[in-house]
Amino acid sequence: MAMEDVTGRPSPKIGMRVSPVVWARRNLFSSMGNTVLTLVCLYLLWLAIPPVLDFTIFSAVWSGTTRDACLGPDKGACWPFIWANIGQFVYGRYPADEVWRVNVVFALGAVALVPALIPSAPAKRFNLIFLLVIYPLIALVLLAGDRPGLRPVPTSEWGGLLVTLVVALTGIVVSLPLGIVLALGRRSSMPAIRMLSVVFIEFWRGVPLITVLFMASVMLPL
Known part of the structure; x- marks a missing residue:
């Protein structure tokens, strides 16, 4: 027989998995202050992540034997230098x-x-x-x-x-x-x-x- 709380509804099981939407609502959007803070953090991540990915992966130099291979305004990380x-x-x-x-x-x-x-x-x-x-x-x-x-x-x-x-x-x-x-x-x-x-x-x-x-x-x- 399932346990019930004082309102007659079944009590949540201990260790029950919570869906991502419910978890986000409880932890990230539980109040006006948390909602604003979450949105600000998401905006900062949106500003920071694309340049980091572009520098480290998309515009990075993956091969080369001289420093000239890594020079240029459109070049990102110089991975040959790192490996060397x-x-x-x-x-x-x-x-x-x-x-x-x-x-x-x-x-x-x-x-x-x-x-x-x-x-x-x-x-x-x-x-x-x-x-x-x-x-x-x-x-x-x-x-x-x-x-x-x-x-x-x-x-x-x-x-x-x-x-x-x-x-x-x-x-x-x-x-x-x-x-x-x-x-x-x-x-x-x-x-x-x-x-x-x-x-x-x-x-x-x-x-x-x-x-x-x-x-x-x-x-x-x-």
Whole structure:
């Protein structure tokens, strides 16, 4: 027997699929403000998407051996240049005969990340420890080298996507435990610990981001 609400009508089933029209009416056009905002966003997309498609696909240059092939007011993206320099974008000036180490780090990180993104995957705790503790150490040894069988590669030769991922991973590994400690310290009943945590948090909240970026570019070896 189907469940009924107080009006006598059958109640909607939990998990029932909603048609796109109903979903749009509920989420995009539920009020005058949402309707105006949706129309403005659609208009901006209508202005932005055609030029992007024209530049990246329709007017793009897909073949050529010299820069002259990409010159001209009617030319779009120069894909031959991208493919010719894809190594620079991914590895920077990392030695070509040592690129396999970067590929191993990328592959190992991707394999370790997949179980973390699957809610039903087992051994979540071990996977988290591996990602935050073991994997960064393995990546550091492989990328920096200076170990038996591994040629040392200075950070001045790192670049591209490699540096982006290294900085992001380092920031996550350092900031996550530090943030937890500061959050606990801010709630501490000890005045000295609470004051130090608040001062540290408010200091970094108040410092302009551009200042932090400039100092990081000077202090960090990358």
